[in-house]
Amino acid sequence: MKPALICLMITSPDGTLHPSKLTQSPDGSRSDWSTLYEQIHAEHGGDAWMVGRVTMAEMSKAGPHPVENPQAVARPAHFANRAAKSFGIAIDRSGTLHFDKGELFGDHIVVLLGHDVPDSHLAELAQDGVSYLLSDTEEMNIGAMLETLNRELGITRILLEGGAGTNGALLAAGLVDEISLVVAPALDARKGADRVIEFGEEGLAGKVELSLLACTPLPHGAVHLRYKTVAPSSGA
Known part of the structure; x- marks a missing residue:
């Protein structure tokens, strides 16, 4: 069974990604909106x-540290901590992420990798106590990999938190069940600013539609918008 996947982001009315770039507001500050976001995350x-x-690279900040004389590594999966109660999952097709331990913010790290990531990188992840799962196909089938995480680690509900390309790709693949947005009363409007969701030149037209679940005013002038994703209607 695929875990439920909820795309949870904080954004501005112009749909941009980085709260650190938002203008100030008389109704609240960046710290207020961050607190609201964390509350929604918990809820x-x-x-x-x-x-x-x-x-993930922005959060981990670790550099490469190859294992000397690595032994045989497990393929296609290595689960370092099956007893963990919470997890942080990273999609890393080419195997370029590095960690210095198996946890981040108290959550056990699991990395989803392309099928051709070398043993040397797998050995480094295993040494650091990080779990990993390799794709069994050339094109990563994230849906199948999430089903494996449900079966092997008991993960049932995942909060997808960016970036924009990852959000867009999983929406296009039909894997996202809900979009949950905390909209702050502020603007970015920089030319070329990162958006919450991006998907190539063609965008998401004909790939996904949204149905409003709730629109809830929050303190400090923010709003919580929730949308259910649905398959495109015929003729779209």
């Missing part, structure tokens, strides 16, 4: 969060 009750390679 969703996820047992895992998931990000792409770029976002």
Whole structure:
């Protein structure tokens, strides 16, 4: 069974990604909106969060540290901590992320990798106590990999938290069940600013539709928008 996948982000009315770039507001500050975001995060009750390679690299900050004389490594999966209660999942097709331990923010780290990531990188992840799962196909089938995480680690509800390319790709693949946005009363509007969701030149037209679940005013001028994702209607 695939875990429920909820895309949870904080954004501005112009749909941009980085709260640190937002203007100030008389109704609240960046710290207020961050607190609201964390509250919504907790209310969703996820047992895992998931990000792409770029976002995880910003959080981990570790550099490569190859294992000397690595022994045989497990393929296609190595689960270092099956007893963990919460998980942080990273999608890293080429195997370029590094860690210095198996946890981040108290959550056990699991990395989803392309099928051709070398043994040397797997040995480094295993030495650091990080779990990993390799794709069994050339094109990563994230849906199948998430089903494996449900079966092997008991993960049932994942909060997808960017970046924009990862959010867009999983929406296009039909894997996202809900979009949950905390909209702050502020603007970015920089030319070329990163958006919450991106998907190539073609965008998401004809790939996903949204149905409003709730629109809830929050303190400090923010709003919580929730949308259920549905398959495109015929003729779209």
